[in-house]
Amino acid sequence: MGTTLIFEHVSKGFPGCGPVLDNFGVTVPSGSFVSLVGPTACGKSTLLRLILGLDQPDAGQIRFEGDGAGRADVCAIAFQEPRLLPWLTVHDNVGLVLDRRSGDCAGRIKALLDLVGLAEFRDAFPKVLSGGMAQRASLARALANEPDVLLLDEPFSAVDALTRMRLQDALIRIYMARPQTTIMVTHDIDEALFTSQQVIVLSTRPAHIVDIVDVKAGYPRDRTDSNLFSMKARILRGLGVVALDHQDGDGI
């Protein structure tokens, strides 16, 4: 059941900016919700790109173990920007990635749009959607083929605080209904603590793991939980660079 993701000695660099990942290794157990936090440009998004196969590691490998191993559509991603195709309606944007062999496509799209609360906007073009709505459509698309591994690249960073909380609630609801292996990159430590079972704290480039914080609290969580707050302090200490990071304009 599910798919486990194993990073083995993964290294990756880009011409002109040196090594981004150096001998990176971690195992993301099947069905777990893991967040990656770290300073800006430390290689978090590169990790997701490597998982998707958009980039290839210079050394090491990323292994999939379990049901999804070898399947082309084992992963799905919601990018930082919604990346909806402007010429397709919400319905067709979700339908585009849907596996045609999966049978009742229309029913599946309807269920997905109901899930993210966009049923009324099925025929709307992306230009009329608000940022939060577009991000929900992107999430529906990511969930379309019931991926074994769901990747989220700062999916809620561009929406206002209130909408972000609602989207986080929706994400937890979706995860509880079908707990797939989920890896979320985020800058928002509160978001990581609210949603994840494990928070992996990364260093500046080349990224290595500074700390792994296990969050034992069950879902749904209380945002005002004092335990979460003490973990936040630990993560901030682990980051160490937070103050410096903010000087660079991170989080603005």
Next chain:
Amino acid sequence: MATRQVIVAAATVESQKVNRRRRQSKSPLMGLLLPAILLLLWWLGAVTGVLDVAFFSTPSAVLRTLGNLIFSGALIFDFWSSLQRILTGAAIGFGAGLVLGGITGYVRQVERVLDPTIQALRAVPAIAWIPFLILTLGIDNAPKIALIAIAIFFITYVNTFSGVRSVDQKLIELAQAYRLSRSLVLRHVIMPAALPQIFVGLRLAAAIGWIAAVFSEILVGNNGLGELLNDGRSQGRPDQTIALMIVLALAGKCSDNLIRLLERHSTPWRATFEGV
């Protein structure tokens, strides 16, 4: 929140509709203002003798000639001759430009082989093809259609190519991340993304089509609007040349409007600045 968003979205759609209605209701009348002023100046000039009627004719003479040309059937016949040539040449030139521009834009290897030659040929002015076309294709319909096709081909090629290359890399990445098949990427990512630029090409192509048609008919005319224009010149009839210029202006404007209408219908998803 959902209700609020519905209202906001509905309001956005509504305001867009209002904007469109406002634009549509006002623009035709506003657009006629300048021609009306020019007409008035022309008429005043002719009446007061400031404009020599031997060269500039008069609005009433032009209108009479236009009527005669229409009722004698000459204008209809020659207009249809020109239009047929343009449509045939456009079909060939636009089709070839679309296919070659699309393939060259999509496949780098094809670009390396084809593009340098096409760019070099594009540098040859369309007019410079005429002697060669007359020598090879004679003086009937074929060289004229070929000239129109050549002129339209290069414009379509360049615009289709740049349309394909303007596709947002992030959307291509999205397609890769979701392992979309090549045919899906072509049909649902690249072609729609290139469409606005292709329409720019089509509008330019329509204009150049009329130019090439009239030019070739003036040079080697058996029939067509260019031939009628030539007649006007050789008979010293400014009323006829002006009448035909008006016909060409109207025809060009109509074809442009048609294309814009088509564009608006095929790209309702566009969210770009439409002017204040």
